[in-house]
Amino acid sequence: xxxxxxxxxxxxxxxxxxxxxxxxxxxxxxxxxxxxxxxxxxxxxxxxxxxxxxxxxxxxxxxxxxxxxxxxxxxxxxxxxxxxxxxxxxxxxxxxxxxxxxxxxxxxxxxxxxxxxxxxxxxxxxxxxxxxxxxxxxxxxxxxxxxxxxxxxxxxxxxxxxxxxxxxxxxxxxxxxxxxxxxxxxxxxxxxxxxx
Amino acid sequence: xxxxxxxxxxxxxxxxxxxxxxxxxxxxxxxxxxxxxxxxxxxxxxxxxxxxxxxxxxxxxxxxxxxxxxxxxxxxxxxxxxxxxxxxxxxxxxxxxxxxxxxxxxxxxxxxxxxxxxxxxxxxxxxxxxxxxxxxxxxxxxxxxxxxxxxxxxxxxxxxxxxxxxxxxxxxxxxxxxxxxxxxxxxxxxxxxxxxxxxxxxxxxxxxxxxxxxxxxxxxxxxxxxxxxxxxxxxxxxxxxxxxxxxxxxxxxxxxxxxxxxxxxxxxxxxxxxxxxxxxxxxxxxxxxxxxxxxxxxxxx
Numbered sequence: 001x002x003x004x005x006x007x008x009x010x011x012x013x014x015x016x017x018x019x020x021x022x023x024x025x026x027x028x029x030x031x032x033x034x035x036x037x038x039x040x041x042x043x044x045x046x047x048x049x050x051x052x053x054x055x056x057x058x059x060x061x062x063x064x065x066x067x068x069x070x071x072x073x074x075x076x077x078x079x080x081x082x083x084x085x086x087x088x089x090x091x092x093x094x095x096x097x098x099x100x101x102x103x104x105x106x107x108x109x110x111x112x113x114x115x116x117x118x119x120x121x122x123x124x125x126x127x128x129x130x131x132x133x134x135x136x137x138x139x140x141x142x143x144x145x146x147x148x149x150x151x152x153x154x155x156x157x158x159x160x161x162x163x164x165x166x167x168x169x170x171x172x173x174x175x176x177x178x179x180x181x182x183x184x185x186x187x188x189x190x191x192x193x194x195x196x
Numbered sequence: 197x198x199x200x201x202x203x204x205x206x207x208x209x210x211x212x213x214x215x216x217x218x219x220x221x222x223x224x225x226x227x228x229x230x231x232x233x234x235x236x237x238x239x240x241x242x243x244x245x246x247x248x249x250x251x252x253x254x255x256x257x258x259x260x261x262x263x264x265x266x267x268x269x270x271x272x273x274x275x276x277x278x279x280x281x282x283x284x285x286x287x288x289x290x291x292x293x294x295x296x297x298x299x300x301x302x303x304x305x306x307x308x309x310x311x312x313x314x315x316x317x318x319x320x321x322x323x324x325x326x327x328x329x330x331x332x333x334x335x336x337x338x339x340x341x342x343x344x345x346x347x348x349x350x351x352x353x354x355x356x357x358x359x360x361x362x363x364x365x366x367x368x369x370x371x372x373x374x375x376x377x378x379x380x381x382x383x384x385x386x387x388x389x390x391x392x393x394x395x396x397x398x399x400x401x402x403x404x405x406x407x408x409x410x411x412x413x414x415x416x417x418x419x420x421x422x423x424x425x426x427x428x429x430x431x432x433x434x435x436x437x438x439x440x441x442x443x444x445x446x447x448x449x450x451x452x453x454x455x456x457x458x459x460x461x462x463x464x465x466x467x468x469x470x471x472x473x474x475x476x477x478x479x480x481x482x483x484x485x486x487x488x489x490x491x492x493x494x495x496x497x
Contacts, residue, residue, distance in 0.1 A: 139492070178492065
């Protein structure tokens with residue numbers, strides 16, 4: 001039996017900066033992956049954030065485009081007739097609302113630039129506590145990947161070769177995210193984005 | 197030809213703890229197949245059962261060693277859980293375990309065995325392994341001997357704990373019907389074994405929990421589901437009846453579970469972790485956040 005792929009945890013900014021999509025076999029049904037700059041090999045992702053906009057861009061049938069924001073940026077989501085559960089959820093949820101999304105990464109190219117988006121399998125309303133848990137978990141796992149970038153793992157090595165990632169940039173992203181859930185957030189000076 | 201079958205049988209016998217000379221098996225098979233024109237499968241069955249009766253007790257093994265079907269074994273186990281049997285054919289069914297794992301067992305009415313009690317330990321001599329949908333179980337048969345033990349068998353260090361987000365609820369969850377004879381979940385009102393039956397309602401959830409590193413299938417039975425969701429079996433039946441739609445119950449479960457973090461605990465049974473405890477994951481603590489901020493700041497310094 002084919003085992004189910006783990007849903008990776010990545011922040012929106014890192015996801016948006018990923019552009020390395022590949023398959024490991026030639027077969028048309030072989031799983032698709034997106035390798036992110038810190039070396040997360042994603043066939044599926046799970047994220048929680050705020051649904052900030054949605055629009056039905058379909059002609060005859062509903063085709064939803066939506067955005068879900070996390071502390072670092074936003075995920076772009078497309079759901080049409082082949083994602084009936086998610087499309088139905090999007091038609092009934094009005095922004096702003098905390099949502100959890102399980103979905104597959106997708107990439108397309110516009111004038112030489114790779115755009116990443118998500119083809120959702122599930123979208124459900126959740127609460128702020130769930131959002132906090134996801135931010136903490138994603139920060140922890142991103143930090144873990146950053147630490148492992150130089151340890152020579154297969155995904156880490158591939159990511160380093162392809163992206164030459166700026167560790168400082170992703171470290172600041174993790175810190176920004178963590179500060180949104182930190183009680184002493186007010187005391188800590190906010191990161192100035194223009195410094196990056 | 198006959199030799200090949202004899203060799204197969206010899207392997208089966210040695211699995212049963214029985215050493216029979218190959219020539220002896222071959223001779224018996226030859227007599228049945230070539231002498232009396234008995235079909236091959238029937239001849240095999242005949243020879244097998246002749247020896248099975250003479251068999252001494254099968255090898256004592258541990259639960260985790262059960263990796264094939266049709267093997268005769270003995271187990272020293274404790275009865276972990278007895279399930280209500282709604283079948284006239286099943287005397288008892290439930291879970292038994294030792295320090296290496298937990299496995300399902302079935303005792304048939306026709307085997308006419310004394311009943312076992314929950315939380316008591318037994319030596320089960322000569323049980324046969326079975327497989328269904330990728331999960332192993334053991335059958336207590338007519339030739340099984342049940343010996344109560346004084347000692348208390350320690351069960352499964354394999355109780356596992358996991359914190360993660362529920363990312364999927366599989367089909368076959370929600371308000372389901374089970375076959376009244378064998379307790380299997382019905383598919384479109386039909387039992388794989390007993391065909392079209394009326395069935396009895398039950399609640400269960402087959403879910404997928406994922407922590408970003410591993411993904412694990414979990415099974416929640418009726419008690420757990422009722423407590424977690426706060427919908428009883430009777431209420432679920434009512435919901436479905438009013439809406440004329442059984443899937444309404446599943447929708448309600450999905451709304452409550454998918455995308456949320458839970459902490460679950462329970463033994464591993466086949467592909468699943470059988471959740472004996474499940475609760476919402478604790479909220480984040482400021483200590484965790486502060487520590488992670490420190491760890492992040494230290495990166496690359």
